[in-house]
Amino acid sequence: MIDERRVSPLAHREPLHAGDFAHLAEDAFRGIVSVRAAPIHLAAPLQAVTGRTLPIRAGHADLGRRCAVLWLGPDEWAIITAPDAAAGIAQDLSQALAPYHHQVVDVSDYNTVLTLRGSAVRELLAKLITIDLHPRHFTRSNGVATLCGKAQIWLICREDEKSAREPLFEIVVRRSMADYLWCLIADAGREWAMPPQEPIGQVPLHMPG
Amino acid sequence: MSAQPARLSQNRLSQGGLIDRTQPITFSFDGKRYQGFAGDTLASALLANGVHHVARSFKYHRPRGFMGAGPEDPGALVRIGSDPATMVVNQRATEVELHEGLEAFPQNCWPSLRFDIGVVNDLMHRFLPAGFYYKTFMGPPGSWMFFEPFIRRAAGLGPAPSAPDPARYEHMNRHCEVLVIGSGPAGLAAARQAARSGARVILAEESAACGGRIFAEAEGDALIEGLAPRAWCTRVLEELADHPDVTLLTRTSASGYYAQNWLTLFENCTDHLPPSQAGNLPRHRLWRVRAQQVVLATGAIERPLVFNGNDRPGIMLASAARTWLHRYGVRPGENAVIFANNDDAWRSAFDLHDVGARIAAIIDTRPDPAPAHREAAQARGIPVRLGATIVATRGRRRIRSIDVAAFDAGGVTGKPERIACDLLCVSGGWSPNVALFSQSGGSLRHDEALASFVPDEARQEVVPVGACAGAFSLEEAVSGGREAGRAAAQAAGFVASATDPAAGETRDGAPPYRVAPAWELPSNRPKSRIRAFVDHQNDVTAKDLHLAVREGYGAVEHAKRYTTTGMGTDQGKTVGVNAIGVLSGVLDKPIGEIGVTTFRPPWKPISFGAVAGQHVGALFHPRRTTAMHDWHVANGAVFEIVGDWLRARVYRQPGEDFEAALQRECRAARNAIGVLDASTLGKIDIRGKDARVFLNRIYSNAWMKLEPGRCRYGLMTNEDGMVFDDGVTACLGDDHFHMTTTTGGAARVLAWLEEYHQTEWPDLEVFMTSVTEQWAVASICGPRAPELAADLFDDIDADPERFPFMSHASGHIDGVPARVFRVSFTGEISYEINVPASYGLWLWRTLMERGAPYGITPYGTEGMHLLRAEKGFIIVGQETDGTLTPVDLGMGWAVKKNADFIGKRSLTRSDTARDDRLQLVGLLTADPAFVIPEGSQIIASAREQSPRTPMIGHVTSSYFSPTLGRSIALALVAGGHGRMGERIHVARAGADPVPATITGTDFLAGLKDAS
C-alpha cells in the first residue's frame, strides 16, 4: 500500500497511448537501491537478500518478477524492486556488507520509472538515444546507463520481441528530469499520434523592475 | 478517380518518365498558375510549360534558368510559399517536388523577375570585377558604413521568414553494418549484395525515386544482369523490400561524413506533400548513422563548359536535358545545339532528336568523337562541327542563337557561324562526386584520362563505387557495387549465403566515355566583352580567376576566396574542377599540382530545424522542478532558473510588488519563521573508511576531527587555489558523510570528487553517490523556529540547547523519516529538514499548516540572498568569480596549516599571496536609502577622471536591508581587509560617484554592536 502522502514525480501525467505502437506510463514509487561494492563481496549477500544473481557483464541486468539488478559499473549496481521494498533491502545488504568497503543508498525517491511498450518503441527511442537498440543488440535483460536527450537514464529491456508480443522498456530517470523526459518521449511518439505534452514550468521567469 | 490523362502542356511528351499523367497538379510560379503532374519537380513542370527564366543571379542579377536537373543546379533558386512563418527561401527548383497548391516565387529581383533593377550591376560589370569592394569604399571615415547597407541589400538572395516556424523536426539515431549512399546501379547492387548477408543495410537516395541515372537515360540496348535497367531496378527494390533489416530512405541525402564512420543523412519527410497530408510526420529528419562500412555510390556530376555567354536560360547540362526527357517526360527545347568535349553528351542529341526535337548542331571541341556517334548523327541528319567552340550566344531570357567557330591552341581560327536554337546542351565531362569521400578524410588524385579528381586513399571504412570512383560504365558500376556490398558486409561479420544467383550480362547502351579537357574556350570577341562564367550562382567568370592570379591570389584557396568561386548554396557542385582547370591554364601548371579546395559539410544546405532536431522550444533545455513546485505555483511564486532548477524567488501576495514581497518575507524570517524550499542543494552520500581523509584533501579546512552528529562548513578550491564551491557536510558516522553543495555546483562537485578519487587517490576507500533528489528539503528559520520544530518531530528533541547549531539528527515527522540539520544560512536559528522527496509536498503543506500559529512565511531565493547578505555569507558565483582564494574572502581560518589540500600550494605563489588583492568587505553608503546597483565599480576618488579612472574593486551584492532599515552591500576591494572604515566611492554612469564606507561583512554583528 502506498502511503497516500507521497506524490510521484509524474503524478500530474496520465498514461499516453499511440495505437499499438507505443504506450507510455509512469510506474511510480518503485524501490531503487544503489549499491557500491566489490563484486566478490556483493554476489553472495545479493543472492541472499534479493534472490538475484549479480550481473557482472556490462550492459546486463538480472531480471526477476519483483526485483531486477542492473550493472552500472565495475563496482556499482542498481536494485530496482517493488515499492517499499527498498529500505529493507538496503538495510539487509548494508548489514551483510559491513565487513567490506561498500555503500548502499536507498534512492527510491531520487528516481522514478517510466515504462514504454509497443511495436514502435525501439524506433521511438532511437530518436533520442545513440546506443544500438536493434533487437540483435539490445534484448531482454539488457540494461545500460545512457543519455536520452539531456536526461541521464538507465534503460532496461524487460521484454523483447521474442519473449512477448511487443517490447517493453523501463526507463529510470531522476525525478526532476522526469517531466522533461516524459514530454521528450511524447514528442518522439508524435509520428504515431502520441498526444503532445507541454512540459511543466513554462512560466515567465523574470519580473521587470 | 478518373484515369483520363489531363491535357498535356506544350513540352510534355505523351509518354515516359516517372510522372503520373493521370494526376494533374495545379501550382503557381510568380503569380501565374500552371499545371504539372505527380512526380514532377517544380523545374520539370515549369519546363513542360516552356518556362526557362526563373531566377536572377547573386551579383549581376543575370537571368537564370535550369542548368542542372538535380542538386547540382546552381541558379534556379526560388522561394516556396508566402506565409511569414512557413515560407522557404533559396530552394532549388530542380529539387522541389510538386504538390497541389504549391506556390513558388522568384527571389533576389525587384520589382519583378522580368524587370529587375539589380541588372544595373550587370551593366556596370566591368567596374565590378571579383573583389572590387576591397579596392574602394575605404575613403573618409564612415564611408564603408555608408555603402555597406546598399551592398547588403543587393546581396543575400531570399528573405528570412519573419515568424517562428511551427514545424517539428527530429533526429533519428541508427547503427548499421552497411550504409550505401546513392541508389544508382552501383548503389543498388551494393545494397542488395550486403542485404543478402543479413547485415543491416541503409540505402539513402537523395531524390524521390531510386535508380539514379537508370531513369534519366534512354534504355537502348543496355542490360543489367540480363535485364533492361529499369526492370532490374524494380526487381532489386522488390528484393530489398523483403529484407527486414534494410532501411530504404528516399528524399534523403547524406549531408556530412564525420569521424569513425558517423554520418548525417538529411531526410525530407513532408515538404513534398500539401500541408493537409503531412499528418504527424516531422518536416525533416536528421539521421545520425553509425555505419561499420560505407559504400559511396554518389555518382558523378556533369560540368558545364567555360565559354563566352555560357549562362543564359536555355543553356543546360547535356545530362540534364536527358533527365528532363526520360525521367520527367519533358522536352526542354525544340531546336537544340549540343556542345561538348566528350562522347557522352552526344546521347542528348540523339535522344532529343528521337522525341521530335530538331538538332541544329552537335559541336565538339575534339576532332575525334566516337565513330559510332558520328554514324548515328549522320543517320539522323544532324550537322556536326568538330574542333569548334561557341564564341558567343544571344538571347536574354532564353537562348536564341549561338556563334560557332573552329579553334586551335592559338585561339579562334575560323569565321563564326550563327546558328539559331532555343536549347543549348553543354558538357565539359563528368566529375566523380567525391564530396563525401573527401569529407571522410580520403585523399583525391587527379586522373588525366578522366580529366577529373577521383578518390585515392580512404582513411575510414569506406569504398567508393561506380561513377563516384571514376568507373563510368554500367558493367563497372554493377560489378563494383556488388563486390563492395559483399565485402562491406563481410568486413562487418556478415557473409552472404552461397545461393546468390548468377548474374546475367551487363552492358552499356552507348560507347565508352571519353573526354578531352577544354577548360577555357576561346572567343573572337574583344576581351573586355567576353564573359565566360565558371560559377553561375556567384557570377564568377574566367576573367575573375585571371584577375585573381594577376593579383597574386593564385593559390587555389586564395582564388576561391577572392572571387567567391564555389561558395554559393550549390557549394560549387558544377564549379570546382572547371575553376581548377582555368587556374591551371592561367598558372600553366598541371591540374594535379593546383590541388582542390576543401569539401566542407554539408553536401547541400540542410535546415537549421533538422540540425537542432527535437531539442528546441520547450524541449531546448529542461526545467527541473522540486517536489514542492505545485505549491509555489499556486501561491504566487515568481521563478528564476538556477542550474536548470526552477526556484521560487519571491511569493507575491495580491497587490504586492516584488520588492514589497521580498521585504515582507525577510522580516518574517527575522521576526517569526521563514521557510525556504532548499531541495535543490546538491547532496552527496560519502562512505568508506578513508572518507574523512578524502574530505580533508578536498576541502580547504580541516575535517579529521569532526565528530559523528556534527556538521561543518567547507570551501573547495581548484589547484589554482581559487574557490569554486562551498557547503556544509555532516558526519553521519565515522566513515559516513552527507555533503551539500551549491545548487549549480552539484554535478560539478560530484564529478570533481570522482575525478580526484579515481585518478589521483584510487587507494582511498571511499564511495560517493548523489542523493540530491532523494531528499526534499525545507529550511525553517527564525526566532520561533524552535517552537514549530518542537511540535513537528516525533522523536527529535528540537531544543536548540540540546540540538545545537551545526549538529544533525535523524528521526521522524508523523512517521515519515527525516534528517534534520541545524545549519543556518541566514544567521537565524534554523532547521534544515530533509524527507524522502515523495513526501516533499506533504512536508511543505504540513509546515505551512502547523507553522501558521507562529506566523510561518515562505521566502524565496531572493529573500535567502538578502538574509545571508545581512549575515555576510558569500554566494559562490556572486561574490566569487573563479579568481578569489579563501583568504580573499576573509576565510583564512578555513585554510588548514598542517595538511595539503587541492590548491593549497597555489596560495603561496607571489601574486596569490599579495595582501592588496581584491578582498571581500561590507559597504555602507553615506546615504542609507541608496541601494548601489550590483556590479558597480569602486573608485578611490570622489570624481571620475579622464580618460580613465582607476578602479579598486566592485560591488557583488547589494540590498535594502529590512533588518537594518538601510542599504547594505558586499564588495571586493583591493586590500579591503586592511581598509576598514575607509571611505571609497561607487562610480555611476551619468551621475556623481556615491560615497560609502568599508565595513566588515556581518551587518547583523554591526547591528548588535549598535544596539
Next chain:
Amino acid sequence: MFRIRCPYCGERDQIEFGYGGEAHIARPREPEAISDAQWADYVFMRTNTKGLFAERWVHSAGCRRWFNALRDTATDRFVATYVIGEAPPLPVTQGADDGAPVEEDAEAAADLAGGGRP
C-alpha cells in the same frame, strides 16, 4: 562524433563522455616542497602533443569511470583505451619528464586498433 571504447562498458558515442586532458600527470606528493615553477608546471603546463597522445576520458553518462586513451591528435584515430593505473600500451612522450621523442610506431598502433575490434 567519436565512438569511444569505454574499458568497462564497451563502445559508446562521444556525447556520453567527458574529457580530462593529458594523462599521466602525477600530482606532486609534496607540493610544499617544490618551487613555484614546478607547481606551475603541474597545474598549467601541458605537452599538448600533435600525434600520439595519452589522455583522460570519463564515461560520465555511463559507468562514470575515468580511463585513459591513446589517440593520434593529428588524425583523431583512437589507438587504445586502458584503465587508470595502467601504463600506456605504446610509449608516448608526455608528462613533465624529459626524454627523447618516441617515433610513432604506426604498425603497432594499427595492430592495437585492429585488435581492439570485436
Next chain:
Amino acid sequence: MTRYSLWSLLREGFRGHTGWGPVWREAEPKPAYDAVIIGGGGHGCATAYYLAKEHGLTNIAIVEKGWLGGGNAARNTTIIRSNYLYDASAAIYDHAMQLWKGLGRELNFNIMMSHRGVLNLAHDDNEMRQLKRRVEANRLNGVEAEWLDAKQVAEYCPIINMSPASRYPVIGATLQRSGGVNRHDAVVWAYARAAHELGVDIIQNCEVTGLKIEAGRITGLETSRGTIRTPKVASVVAGHTSVIGAMAGLRLPIESHPLQALVSEPIKPVNPCVVMSNAVHAYCSQSDKGELVIGAGIDAHLSYTQRGAFPVIEEEIAAVLELFPIFSRLKLMRHWGGIVDICPDASPIISKTPVKGFYLNGGWGTGGWKATPASGHALADLVARDEPNAIAAPYTLERFTTGKLVAEHGAAAVAH
C-alpha cells in the same frame, strides 16, 4: 603598387583590369634575415607590417607552412569588440579597436570594418550583474560600452526572441556600438600587401621543422625549404603554438582544441548586429553576402584535425533557434573547424621565452581575431626592443608561475 581607390577601379574597369599588380610577390627564402615570423595569419602579417613600419626592420620574413591566412584567419567569425573586464584586457583589445577603425585607410584596402554593434545578452540576474560590472569597468577604462534594458534590446535587434516565458529570457544586454565584424581574408591580404610593400619577404608553403638554438639563444630555423639564419624568431601560429614551442624545448600552458563555426545560406539583411549569449552559448552575425555567421563553443577534447564533433553544431543551432526562432527554416550551408590554443585563464601569451630571441604570441583561445592589429603591434614592439611594452606586459609566461592570471573567463555561472 597600384593604389586602390574608386578612381583606380574605374580606370582599370576601362582597360579590363589588366593594370593591377600582385598584392604580394612570393619570395624565395634568403639565407638570413634580421627576424623571422613563423605563421602568415592575421597576427603574423600584422606583426611583420608593424615591425617594418614602426621599427624599420624590413629585412624580415614571414614563413607560412600553407597559404597565407589559411589557418584561423580563414576560419573565424570576425567579431570585433573590446568590452573586456580587466584593465589588461581592455588595454590590448581597445588598442586593437582603435587600430581597426583606421586600418582600411591606413592599409589602403577595404577590410569591410562594419561597426554594427555587439550585443552581449543577459538572461538572468547573475549574468546581468556580471555584465553590468563589465560595462562599468569598460566605461571607467574609457572603453565604449553601454547597458540596454530589454526594451532597448528589442529595438536594437528586433528579431531576438523576447518572450519572458523563454527558457533564457532576455532581460538586458551590453552594447558596444563600435564593435562589429569585418572581412577576415581582406585583413590578412591587406597586411601582407602593406608589409610586402615595405620589403617584407612573404614565403608560403614553407614549413618550419626545427629551431636552431645555441647557448640558449636562437640562431635560425630549419624549414622545408632550407635553413634560415636569424637572431630573432617570433612564433605566431595559432593552433600550433605548442608544436613550435616544443621545438624550443618549451612546455606551455596551452591546449589545442577544435573550434567550430558555420554559415547559413545567404538571405536578405535580417540581423542588424552581432548577438552574443554566454548562457545558451551562441553568437550570430550576418555577413555582407547575407550568410548568418554563427560560432559554436570549443570541443572539449584536444585535437589538431580542424574537425570537431557534429553534436556541438547541433547544440549551437538549437541555441541560435532559442534566440531566433524565425531562423528555423533557414539552412546550414557550411560548417568547419579551426584549432584554437586555449590558455587556462582565457588570455593570450605575448612573451619572451627562456630562449633568447625566441618570442611567443599565442593562446588567444576563441577570441584572437579581434585583437589582430594590437597583437601584431605589441609583438612587433617586443621583437624590436626585446622588452614587452605596457600592453604586452601582463601577458608573459611568468604569470602562470606567479599566479597573476588575467582570468577573463571569470564569472562562474550559478550559485545557491
